[in-house]
Amino acid sequence: MTTTAEPRTDSTRQARSDRRKHxxxxxxxxxxxxxxxxxxxAAMLFPFVFMAATALKTPEDTFRxxxxxxxxxxxxxxxxxxDVELYSLETADGSTETLYLAEEGVAAGLFARLDDPAVTIAWPLERAFDTGSTTTVAGEEVPVFAVQFGDETAELALLRSTAVGRFKSLDDPDVEAFAIVRTATRAETVDPQWSNFSEIxxxxxxxxxxxxxxxVTILVVGGTLFTSIMGGxxxxxxRFKGRDQIFVAYIGSIxxxxxxxxxxxxxxxxxLGWVNTLGSLVWPFIFNAYGTFLMRQFFVSIPKELEEAAFIDGARRWKILWRIFVPLSWPAIATLATFMFLYAWNSFIWPLVSINGxxxxxxxxxxxxQxxxxxxxxxxxxxxxxxxxxxxIPFTVFVLAQRYFVENVATSGIK
Amino acid sequence: MTTTSIGSSDRTTGLPGWYRPILIWRVLVALMMAAGLIGVLLRRGIVLDGPLRWSLAVTLLMFLGGSLVAVIDTVRQRHLGRVTAFFIDFLLAVVFSFIAFNRMGMFTGLDAVGEAFNGNVAWIGIVVLGWFISGFTERGGTVNESLRNIARYTMAAGVAVLLLAMGLLPGLIEFGRRLFVADVIPIAILAAAAVLAARTMWSDSAARMFSTTAAEGETMDGLLFVAPNMLGFLAFMAGPLFVSLFISFTEWDGLTDARFIGFQNYIDLFSDDLFLRSLRNIVVFGAVAIPLAVLPAMLLAHLLNSKLPGMKFFRAVYFLPSIAGVVGVTLIWKQLFNSTVGFINYGILKVTDLFNSVFGSGFAAGEPQWISDDSIALISVIILFVWQQIGFNTVLFLAGMQGINPTLYEAADIDGAGPWKKFQKITVPMLKPTTVFVVATTTILALQLFNEPFILQSPSPPSGPGNSTLTPVVYLYQNAFQEFQIGYASAVAWALFILIFGVTLLYFRRSGDDGVLSS
Incomplete structure (x- = not known):
């Protein structure tokens, strides 16, 4: 294969640079x-992650x-x-270990650094030796101790005496650490409290x-589907007199x-005596102009021939509706069902008023x-x-029928 | 159900057997209506107040007139007689059955069902299993009739087991027993008679006798099919709407008689500091929350529309807040807003620390009391509302964008337009109907703000610290269900209705008739 080296023109270089830029x-x-x-x-999901995690916490854990x-x-x-409680503490060699409290009330001193008295540490007196010299901290004369940290020794000022706990490892008794028990960091494990659910x-x-x-949800969804399919x-x-006027007036009620x-x-x-009964949440809500509108729009798109063929067979409207129209309208029915499902499941202000006992x-x-x-x-x-x-349950239904939820929003935009 | 007849030539000379009983029933109905009308006018039996009494009287008068027409035209065997007779019987059947069932506690019996349902809810699992099997047959693509039948029988068996476990048989016996409770019997008999009469007037034999044409039969069909919707609409929407309007002109505590005071409630609204405060709150809320819930949604939809991989996942995630109910979501945010251990203040602290360490500044992160500080309580409601609404609006915008003709973009590509130019010159103008719709629905939702402040502030009053989260609906709720100022609360409701209606009209006029109705 032979190629003649083409002289690079400005335009090809330009094109290449354009492509790279693009x-x-x-x-x-x-x-x-x-x-x-x-x-x-992340902003949408975080509250739900937080929800799921908090549902598995202990009460104290929620106030941390x-x-x-x-x-x-x-x-x-x-x-x-x-049972002994476990703590997560730094040992003398600088590593963090899981330890248990082996001894409380070990005599200790609160030591401060000579160059910066604000940095203090509580350490047992058994690991500190009086050097005999003194220093001045905040206008007071205090003794200087040589304090052993593992293999190292540091000269620190003793501010006052205190008490610490002696923490030891379960596996190796030589590994130990000292800390004030009250403020020692507890060792923790991720431990979901599934019993919260059974308790609630x-x-x-x-x-x-x-x-x-x-x-309530089943009845509202079923009832709305029935009336909407009939009306649609x-x-x-x-064809009947005043049909379109009635339709516009009914849709206007949205x-x-x-x-x-x-x-x-x-x-x-x-x-009617329906206060504080579930009936009050169902019966007024199974007549829905939006549902009727949705079903009507879908039925209009079904070819007339299907119906006429059935008419010739002598079938009556009732039968035609349920045998021909309804099976063909599955997408619209599912869309309406998901809409009503969410409506019934999540409605708040009406149950608040009507179920007030x-x-x-x-x-x-x-x-x-609430x-x-x-x-x-x-x-x-x-x-x-x-x-x-x-x-x-809403989330599960959403995962199974996401298409219809989105469809519902896209066709109507009514929440 | 349509009944056709070829015309008057087909008219039978011999009268059918049901003619005489039906005629007696017709006359009885007319007499009943007349007696009812006189009773209402003389205020016998029922104690009713002003307009309710008059509207009942007008209804009865209409029924009486209809009954007379029905009697006359039944005798003259004209179609009008059949139609009026049928619909009067139909309505009477509905009304009497309703009263009878209500007396028997059928509508409120759901609570007992709930109790029985509670222990046996697991049986629904069988129905769900059947549903999954049927879904499997569809997905496989092959029409597997036997599998489909298995699915059907499984579902049916599940329903049957559930019903039996819930006590269907004792329930039916109880139903029968209640039927014979003394005061139900007369109404039940009337209901049964009305049902029988309606059925007779519906029959083919009646169609022949009254020479109903095909078109007339179709009208009867149509009216019957829309009847459930229309009755529900009248009983639970149109009726209550007018009652609400009437109540708004009265002073009423819900117990004693209402006193008609004309426009006084509406006049009082304008000098009511609390109501004006609620309006101010909602205007501030809307001015901040609506742009925040709409503009980012448009941007997100634009990004989602770019056909990059994973877009369906993002769309689903954004939609989640509108699936979860407002109560649960608000309780989650209430904990996030917690001033001492909440994540929001902790996040603010961390961001401030980061900022300070980067720029060496010394800002101190406060601990805002999101819910109990009157200067920011409304902001917490705004954050929550925007968070809930954004994803929903995104999906709306996305649907609108997918409706834009792609050749417009192709033409712009040829002209060398960049992505920003395309967004500005094609997407935004073509999206105008959607934008108007999104802004309108968000505005209407915002004007009816109630749930979020109610739950965030609970157990304190929903009006919030220093009335900072008092919205018109909260004010309505407090007046109607806590102060029992029902007349005044209705005036608040109507003022809000007028406001919402005005906003709706304004938006749809701007969008150029491209609203819901024309689609």
Whole structure:
């Protein structure tokens, strides 16, 4: 293969440099894009990670400062048939070891450095020897001691006497360290408290709230699907006088904010005797203009021929709707179902008004959570275990049916 | 259910057997309506107040008129008679069944179901198993009829076991027993009669007798199909809406009689410092929170739209806050906002330390009391709201961007436009309808702010320290359900409604009729 060396013109050089610049810009651009995306994703995820971790903590662990994410408990070990608490301390040779408290109240002194008296250490007097000389610290004359740290010795000023603990290793009795017991760092292990979940379920009736929520959600979703499919079919396929006017008026009701209806609906529940019952969370909410709208839009797109063929066979509308339209409309139905599921599962202000009694048997999750969260004495770990229980089902459904959630947002934008 | 007949030539000369009982029923219904009307006008039996009494009277009058038309046209065998008769019977059947079922505690019986359900919820697992099997048949692509049947039977068995475990049989017996509770019987009989009458008027035989044409039959079909929605709409939306409007013109504590005071509540609103404070709070909240919830969402959507790998993952992550319920999410943030052990103040401390060590400065990180300090309590609500809303708005924008014609970008590429130019000159203008929609929905949500301050401040009052998180809905809630100023609270509700409606109209006018209704 022979090539004639082409003289490099300015234009090819220019093009090459352009390409390189472009590539650079692309890489920087992509890196920047991913940086922003990851930063936002971290901000979105962190509260949930924190939630899951806190749900597994002990109550003391939730009040720790500085705050930590992972659930930790103090480590203990068995020594001569007894539980001993473990500490994480620096030994004389400078390494950090896991030690147990072997002896308390060892006579010790608080020693300070001669050149910088602010730096102090508590060390047992058995490892220190009076040199006989003195020094002046903060206007007071104090003795100078030769203090042994392992193989090294340092001259330090004795400020006052104190007591330390003698910490020893479980494996090697020669390894020891001294520290003031009260402030010694405890050895800790990551130790999730799974019992938080059983506690919240058993002690706080949370299973009942979960059951109630599931029941209400199933009925709201099922009821809405039924009425929306019926209405959507009528508005798309049956010709009758005033149909379009009724449709526009009904769809217009989407604009009515729920807050206007709270008071009269509550009065209605009072006169029907539905206050403090789960029924009040279901029956008013199975008639949904948005659902009817969604189903109608989908039904309109179904070809007319399918229906006409069935008509010729003598099938009636009811049968046509459930045998032909509904099986074809699975995407729209799933979209509506996910929307209603979230709505029913997470609704808060109406249950707050309508389930206002103290009887926790009527509670749905949102109310049980709010009641729990408002009790000052409750440990955050139990509250967070309850939060995990309340989000686990929506999250699972989301993972299984993500497409329909996104579809719902894309088609309607109604939350 | 449509019934067609070929026309009057087909009319049968002999009257069907149901004709005479139906006619008697028709006359009875008309008499019932007349008696009810007189009763209401004379205030017998039911103690009702002003407008409620009048609206009931008007309803009864309409029913009476309808009944008379039905009687006359039934005798004359005209289609109008069939339609009016059918719908009167249908509505009576609904109303009487509703009353009967409500007396029997059927609507509130859910709580008992909940109790029974509670111990047996695990049986749903069988149904879910069946559902997974059926999903498996679809994914495989091969239509496996026997597997599909197995799935069906598994699901059915699961439902059956669940129902039996929950006590279906004792429940049915209980249902039967309640049916015979004395005061339900007359209403139940009326309901049954109305159902029977409606069924008769619906039948093919009635269609023939009244010479119903195909178009007329279709209208009956249509009205029947929209009936559940319409009845629900009237009972739980339109009705309450008008009741709410009426209540807003009264002074009412919910126990004693309401006193009509005209526009006084609305006039009082303008001189009510608390209400004005709530408006000010919500305006400040909106002015900060809406741009923060919209603009970054647009940027994120733009990045997600770039077809780089992993975008679906990010989209899912951003969506999570809108899946988790507001109560749980707010309780999580309440702990993060904790002034002593919360991660937010700890993060501020760490960032300040880093800043100080880099620049050698000596800033001190404070310990802001996010929830109990009146100068920043609203900021904590803003942070929470924005965090929850951003991902949802991102997905909305993303959907809008995916609707933009890609040839526009290709043309811009040929013209040598850079990415920023393309974003500025194509994406932003083409996205205008979406942007208007996102801003509108975010604004409407922001105006109805309630959950976040309520839960963040709990167990303290939701109005927050120094009323700093008092929003109109919080004010409404406090007035209606804590102070029992129900008339005044309704006026607050309507003021807010008017505000929201105005905002909605404004946005949709700007977007040039590209709103929900036209899509």
């Amino acid at each position: 590539l650079l810009r692309m890489t920087v651009g992509r890196g920047g894009a991913y940086f922003i995306l990851v930063a936002f994703a 400062y500085p705050p930590t994410v992972l659930p930790r408990t103090s480590s203990t070990a068995q020594l001569a048939g007894e 379920i058993e002690l706080r009736d949370f299973d009942r709230s979960l059951t109630n929520t599931i029941l 079919y009528a508005f798309s396929r049956i 604009m009515i904010p729920f807050v206007v209806l709270i008071i009269p609906l509550f009065r209605l529940m009072v006169s 103290a009887n926790s048997e009527d509670f749905v999750l949102t109310i049980a959570l 009641t729990l969260g408002g009790q000052a004495g409750e440990g955050p770990n139990l509250i967070f275990a309850a939060i995990v229980l309340s989000v686990i």
